[in-house]
Amino acid sequence: AIERTLSIIKPDAVAKNVIGQIVARFEKANLKVIAATLKQLSRAEAERFYAVHKARPFYKDLVDFMISGPVFVQVLEGDNAILKNRDLMGATDPKKAAPGTIRADFADSIDANAVHGSDAADTAAIEIAFFFPESNIHTR
Ligand code: CMP
Numbered sequence: 001a002i003e004r005t006l007s008i009i010k011p012d013a014v015a016k017n018v019i020g021q022i023v024a025r026f027e028k029a030n031l032k033v034i035a036a037t038l039k040q041l042s043r044a045e046a047e048r049f050y051a052v053h054k055a056r057p058f059y060k061d062l063v064d065f066m067i068s069g070p071v072f073v074q075v076l077e078g079d080n081a082i083l084k085n086r087d088l089m090g091a092t093d094p095k096k097a098a099p100g101t102i103r104a105d106f107a108d109s110i111d112a113n114a115v116h117g118s119d120a121a122d123t124a125a126i127e128i129a130f131f132f133p134e135s136n137i138h139t140r
Pocket of ligand 1: 053058092110111113115116117120135
């Protein structure tokens with residue numbers, strides 16, 4: 001089925017100047033960018049976006065990292081987009097990510113892991129709405 005998912009290119013990958021290389025992987029996999037913005041998250045925004053992880057020991061470091069520089073936030077649309085994006089990203093920990101995945105090729109650590117992607121349909125809808133009103137999403 002055609003799905004939408006939220007993708008964030010994190011501050012480490014933006015700083016490495018590989019936004020285009022990462023987006024090219026999505027496009028080669030037939031995912032379309034239907035919304036995008038380069039954005040500096042405030043601490044409050046990052047805390048809200050990752051509120052589900054509030055009780056986890058890595059929460060503070062995660063929020064600190066996500067506000068360390070601008071992020072490139074996109075909505076990707078395509079067949080099976082949520083799982084397809086997760087396959088393209090590879091495992092959360094780049095040490096465990098399969099060769100050829102975005103995290104294997106661009107990530108440095110479990111915190112600086114290059115990309116975020118929604119993990120399921122319900123979270124994708126919530127995460128997309130967090131960043132983009134429907135009027136800023138352009139299906140084509
Ligand atoms: P992300 O997909 O953005 O969702 C939460 C992030 O927390 C995750 O990617 C990692 O970058 C970060 N993180 C740090 N430590 C852990 C951990 N032990 N388990 C899961 N995520 C972690």
